[in-house]
Amino acid sequence: xxxxxxxxxxxxxxxxxxxxxxxxxxxxxxxxxxxxxxxxxxxxxxxxxxxxxxxxxxxxxxxxxxxxxxxxxxxxxxxxxxxxxxxxxxxxxxxxxxxxxxxxxxxxxxxxxxxxxxxxxxxxxxxxxxxxxxxxxxxxxxxxxxxxxxxxxxxxxxxxxxxxxxxxxxxxxxxxxxxxxxxxxxxxxxxxxxxxxxxxxxxxxxxxxxxxxxxxxxxxx
Amino acid sequence: xxxxxxxxxxxxxxxxxxxxxxxxxxxxxxxxxxxxxxxxxxxxxxxxxxxxxxxxxxxxxxxxxxxxxxxxxxxxxxxxxxxxxxxxxxxxxxxxxxxxxxxxxxxxxxxxxxxxxxxxxxxxxxxxxxxxxxxxxxxxxxxxxxxxxxxxxxxxxxxxxxxxxxxxxxxxxxxxxxxxxxxxxxxxxxxxxxxxxxxxxxxxxxxxxxxxxxxxxxxxxxxxxxxxxxxxxxxxxxxxxxxxxxxxxxxxxxxxxxxxxxxxxxxxxxxxxxxxxxxxxx
Numbered sequence: 028x029x030x031x032x033x034x035x036x037x038x039x040x041x042x043x044x045x046x047x048x049x050x051x052x053x054x055x056x057x058x059x060x061x062x063x064x065x066x067x068x069x070x071x072x073x074x075x076x077x078x079x080x081x082x083x084x085x086x087x088x089x090x091x092x093x094x095x096x097x098x099x100x101x102x103x104x105x106x107x108x109x110x111x112x113x114x115x116x117x118x119x120x121x122x123x124x125x126x127x128x129x130x131x132x133x134x135x136x137x138x139x140x141x142x143x144x145x146x147x148x149x150x151x152x153x154x155x156x157x158x159x160x161x162x163x164x165x166x167x168x169x170x171x172x173x174x175x176x177x178x179x180x181x182x183x184x185x186x187x188x189x190x191x192x193x194x195x196x197x198x199x200x201x202x203x204x205x206x207x208x209x210x211x212x213x214x215x216x217x218x219x220x221x222x223x224x225x226x227x228x229x230x231x232x233x234x235x236x237x238x239x240x241x242x243x244x245x246x247x248x
Numbered sequence: 249x250x251x252x253x254x255x256x257x258x259x260x261x262x263x264x265x266x267x268x269x270x271x272x273x274x275x276x277x278x279x280x281x282x283x284x285x286x287x288x289x290x291x292x293x294x295x296x297x298x299x300x301x302x303x304x305x306x307x308x309x310x311x312x313x314x315x316x317x318x319x320x321x322x323x324x325x326x327x328x329x330x331x332x333x334x335x336x337x338x339x340x341x342x343x344x345x346x347x348x349x350x351x352x353x354x355x356x357x358x359x360x361x362x363x364x365x366x367x368x369x370x371x372x373x374x375x376x377x378x379x380x381x382x383x384x385x386x387x388x389x390x391x392x393x394x395x396x397x398x399x400x401x402x403x404x405x406x407x408x409x410x411x412x413x414x415x416x417x418x419x420x421x422x423x424x425x426x427x428x429x430x431x432x433x434x435x436x437x438x439x440x441x442x443x444x445x446x447x448x449x450x451x452x453x454x455x456x457x458x459x460x461x462x463x464x465x466x467x468x469x470x471x472x473x474x475x476x477x478x479x480x481x482x483x484x485x486x487x488x489x490x491x492x493x494x495x496x497x498x499x500x501x502x503x504x505x506x507x508x509x510x511x512x513x514x515x516x517x518x519x520x521x522x523x524x525x526x527x528x529x530x
Contacts, residue, residue, distance in 0.1 A: 087349060105349065113343040115269040116262065127258045128352035130251065169350075 039064050040177050040208045041086070046095035048081055055081050057231035058095070063177065063210055065101075068203040070211045070219055072236065073228035079212040080108050082228065083181050086210075101208070104175030108182045108212075110166040114155040118146070118165055121154070122172065129173035137172035143198055144168065144191060160186035167195070171202075178202065178209045196221050255353055259360030266336050267364055273332045277372060281324055285379045288320035289313045292438070299437050302449075303462050303470030310464055312438050314384055318460045319436040321376050322453055325396055326403035326428040327421075329372055333365055333407030334420040337488065341411070341495060348496040357496070358489045361408065365485065369400035388463040391470075395460035398477035402452050403428065405484030412491030432457070452480045 041063035048056040055078040063069055073079050084090040086097055087105045112121060122137045131137075141147040144164040149157060154165075163186045170178065184195050196218060199209055203223075211222070219225045219236075227236040268274070296309035348354045373396035377389065386392045406427065407420070414420045434440045435448055435457045448454055455477030462470045 089345075089349070107346070111342045111346045113266070113340055115266045115339075120262065120265070124258065124262055124347065124352075125350055127254055128347050128350040130351060169346075173350075 040099065040101045041210070042096070042098045043086070044096040046082070046085060046097060047093045048078070048085060048090070049093055054231055056085075056092075059228070059231075059233045061226070061233060063208045065176070065208055066203055066206045068199060068209045068211070068221070068223045070213065070222040070225045071228050071233070072213055072215065072219070072225065075214055077214075077228045078231055079214070079228055080181055083107075083179050083210075083212055086179055099177055101176030102173060104170040104173065104178045106167050106170035106178075106180045106183050108185070110159075110162045112154050112162060112165060112169075114153070117151055117153050118157075119150045121165060121169065125169050125172060131173060134172070136174060137168055140168045140171055140198075141165075143194060145194070158186070160188060160191065163187065164191065171198075174207075176207060178207055180209065180211045182213055183211060184213075252353075252356065255356040256359055259352070259356045260363045263336070263360040263364040264367065266340065267332060267368060270332055270335060273328060273335070276331075277328050277375070280328070281321070281372075281376050282379050284320050284324050285317055285376065285383070288317040289383045292316040297437055299461055301461050301466065302458050303468055303473055304466055308461075308465060310461065311384075314464055315436060315461070316438055317380060317383065318464075319432050319439075319457070321380060321396060322399045322456060322460065323428050323432040325372055325376055325400045326432065326453065327424055329365075329369055329400040330403035330407035330410075330424040330428070331421060332368060333361075333404040334411045334414075334424065335407075335417060336364070337361065337408050337411035337492070338414070338417065338420065344492070345496045354493055354496045358492055361492070362485060362489070365401065365404040365408070369397050369404055372400050373397035384464075386463045387465055387467055388469075391463035392460055394474060395456045395463060395477075398459065398474065398481060399453050399456040401481035402456065402477060402484060405481050405486075405488060406452065408488030409484050409491070410488075412488055412495065427452070452484070453477070455480065 039062040041061070043059055043061040046056055046059045047054070059082060061069075071079055071082070081090060083105070085092045086099065087103065116124070118141070122134050126134055126137070138147065138150075141150065141164070144167065146161050146164045149161055152161075154162065157165075163184075167180070167183055170180065170183075184192050187195060199211070200221065203209055225236045226233045290313070292313040294311045294313050297312045297315065298307045299310045299315060300307045344354075344357050347357065373393050376396050377393040380392065381389060403424065407424065410420050410423055414423065431451045431453045435451065435454065455473040455475070458473045459470050459477065462468055462473070
């Protein structure tokens with residue numbers, strides 16, 4: 028069965044139509060269709076190797092698709108699964124570099140995000156000295172600091188402690204309420220009740236999935 | 249214009265910070281160059297040996313220890329600068345790609361790499377020449393420094409080029425050693441009697457070596473050999489930068505309406521719009 032989830036929404040900021048992708052003979056995506064409207068928090072779950080990261084990398088233009096159509100309207104933010112950072116630079120130097128990339132006048136929002144994610148104390152710390160969780164916080168901050176309208180997050184809470192995990196969801200809800208469209212990809216459906224929609228990517232196809240609420244302490248990221 | 253300048257200055261600043269954080273390379277540079285120039289000079293006899301200086305069109309008798317030091321210095325510079333540029337390019341590959349996706353113009357990241365290469369090459373060449381002239385005085389000190397600078401530029405370019413095709417630092421270092429071993433090694437008349445063979449003209453460091461040899465006893469400025477070395481440097485760096493551009497380019501094939509009024513480059517993640525289309529005739 029092919030995944031063909033079209034919620035029929037007009038004004039979608041992210042429109043994905045019948046996207047197919049193969050790595051040589053192995054078909055990873057078999058016709059994925061998806062719409063993301065403003066102010067929507069959507070999750071995609073799937074087992075390891077299901078093609079979630081491949082889909083996200085296609086959406087940001089990191090990978091070519093074999094066929095299909097992807098259209099994104101709005102400032103895009105992308106948090107890759109692996110922390111793409113530079114060990115030679117400090118946290119603040121990363122922010123300065125991306126400030127120029129995004130063309131931002133100030134780092135006010137970036138510093139605010141560091142506060143929210145509780146890693147403001149590490150601003151002058153070199154990346155090589157940071158824990159995996161703190162690196163992930165910076166990875167996420169770089170995706171959010173320019174106030175994107177479409178946010179694509181690939182396993183964004185990897186390595187977070189429980190408090191930060193909860194703060195992440197609070198932040199996601201705030202952004203959603205402000206009109207940001209968020210697509211969260213994860214291998215497990217933690218706290219999926221926090222999402223507006225949940226899809227499962229299985230055998231290269233996208234299907235609607237049931238949302239569940241995780242109990243505190245039981246489903247730590 | 250202001251944004252371009254800001255992009256260039258920021259990228260260059262961070263490229264130099266990145267190099268300054270490569271402690272291993274800096275330690276090797278500080279200690280290896282003086283030790284090697286000393287050993288190459290002191291452990292080789294000062295007996296004059298014939299060396300064919302092509303810019304002068306004649307074979308000159310040059311002290312063996314001077315030639316040994318020149319080739320040794322060129323090889324050390326080649327390895328150190330090649331290693332520094334290889335490591336910097338390879339380690340920042342994914343990060344640079346993310347920056348380009350976020351709207352950073354790849355051209356300025358590439359220019360920053362070239363600028364850092366020029367700065368490093370100048371510093372290493374100056375440092376090496378300063379140590380060499382403690383043992384002997386060339387007729388043209390500036391030409392000797394320029395020859396070392398060219399050698400550093402060429403192997404820095406090779407380092408950038410190798411980083412585009414190799415994945416590990418070990419592989420990069422191994423290839424750099426092998427290339428410089430053949431290139432500089434066979435031009436040393438003490439090690440190889442074929443050092444005057446015209447076939448050597450095709451080697452990367454040939455122009456640098458001939459210029460350095462010219463600086464020992466002649467007042468002639470070998471412009472064509474300096475230009476030959478510069479061509480090698482530009483060619484290797486250009487191949488590396490092209491590979492860098494291909495690696496960091498977006499796979500998007502089309503763009504559509506920008507609803508965001510983004511301030512970053514149009515081709516960027518931060519630049520608001522992406523649309524990728526492929527015909528469905530696969």
